[in-house]
Amino acid sequence: MSVEHRVRPEVRAMVRPRHGGDVWGRADVRDYSSNVNPLGPPARLYEYMAGAANDMENYPDDSCAELKEAIARRYDVRADNIMMGAGSAELIRLFPEVFVHPGDRVVMPRPTFSEYGFACRLMGARLIDLPLPEDDAFRLDVDDLIGEMVPGTRAVYVCNPNNPTARMLSRGEVLELVEEASRRDIMFFLDETLLELSERDRDVSCVGEVEAHDNLFIIRSFTKSFAMPGMRIGYGFGSREVVRYMDAARLSWNLGTLEQRVAARLMNEEQDHVRRAVAMLVEEKERMRHQISLILDSEVRLPDSYFFFHPLNGMGLTSPQFREAMLRQNVLVRDCSSFGPPCGGYSRFCVKTRDKNEEFLSALRSVVEGIGGGR
Ligand SMILES: Cc1ncc(COP(=O)(O)O)c(C=O)c1O
Known part of the structure; x- marks a missing residue:
């Protein structure tokens, strides 16, 4: 059978x-x-790896404390605003596991990164695509997205800059969306993994906004910024409450000892x-x-x-x-x-x-x- x-x-x-x-x-x-x-x-990556390659007989620090401290210093947030993931891909999977209920309406522009829809479909979400206009070089219109925040919507996704269209919203535009979503009790998933390699990162990033917006979750990654997709190290930012619930549901020991130690050195020494x-x-x-x-x-x-x-x-x-x-x-x-x-x-x-x-x-x-x- x-x-x-x-x-x-x-x-x-x-x-x-x-x-x-x-x-x-x-x-x-x-x-x-x-x-x-x-x-x-970075040229010293393999040196960092060699220096970190001991103590494999013990389980890794499940709380990633040292690495979170390094990230908190770099972004000027609290360590308990931070989630670690085996690549940001793990956090893309975790977010709907925590926030999306079967049958929920989830809105995302199209085209965008395929893992969001994949993770939401696994949780039984009803995906609503907002087609980005080809005749305007796929620019995301803020009012169009707000128009999709109707009752029954649980979450909205934005990738900034967007993969694959390479279009970027300003911080003001993203915050307008986040705040409108908050008024309607909708979670907002923001992918900033491609932003760190932009000269506009400091002006556009919303990482500093997470404590003030408890419907916002932002992902970033070592993959893009340090060219190391072969090691799976991603991270996310949310209010302490958002992080508390996501942390409660995540995979145990999701980052190995090697990953944690190498990532902390990169964060501290390779900006x-x-x-x-x-x-x-x-x-x-x-x-x-x-x-x-x-x-x-x-x-x-x-x-x-x-x-x-x-x-x-x-x-x-x-x-x-x-x-x-x-x-x-x-x-x-x-x-x-x-x-x-x-x-x-x-x-x-x-x-x-x-x-x-x-x-x-x-x-x-x-x-x-x-x-x-x-x-
Ligand atoms: C926009 C975007 N977000 C997230 C990811 C996931 O990256 P990682 O899991 O390596 O952090 C990718 C990978 O291609 C991506 O393009």
Whole structure:
């Protein structure tokens, strides 16, 4: 007999989310599909790891006390405003486990990062997509989102800047949404994992607002800022009450000893590494925009983040076709079709260091010449 009838209905229909970064076993391929710090991890990362690699015979500190203290100092919040996760992905999963009841209405702009919908569907939520307008370069209209905060809505999701569209809201716009949600008793999930590598981080971040807004939960991650997706270290901020409930429900020992020790050192000693990446990205992003405009012979929009979400209609290619064409040049870009229509006509690729950007541009030139388009 099949096991299907024993499985929860939410799980029976589940399709796993798709992501970029699938370069395993392809030594020659350069990855532009995942958005991590282009400087790579700090040079001393492996030294920190070696220094932390003892005491594995004991369980890790389940409260992550030292690491939380380091994060609290960096962000000027209290340690009990902080949650740790095995990647921010774990906190994306935990949030609806704590706050979303089966049948609840949960609103998220589309396209956005697929893990939010995945986690909410597992909890039996009713997902409401707010399509972002393609004719306005996918800008999120604050009034449109407020219009979706109707009775029965339990939570609203915003990714700032948004993956994959690279559009960013100001702090004022986000706070207007958070406060409107609060008036309507709606939880607000804010993903700031991509914000730390932006020159606007200090002006846009809402981390300082969590104690004053008890409907707000914000995630951040070591993955993007320190280019280390291979270690799973994410964190989140909420009011003490929000954190208390999330902490009550989380997986025990979710961060290993190695992760905790390495992350504390990175937080304390490697902020310059992040700042250097931010300064470089500002310059390289503008340079890439200009060069891509020349290659494609069309105006290219400057993204609010450090990756491009680029329409492929000028080249007459779909997102999977462009990915294949770039792969023949040993360059991996994100096939965006998994984000749903109209993203099958867009590609996402990351800004990197000068040399790597040159390699990307040269691959793009070859693809464009191959199809007889552009200059
Ligand atoms: C917008 C966004 N949020 C969160 C994550 C999860 O990252 P991690 O679990 O590595 O912290 C990703 C990963 O791609 C992402 O793009």
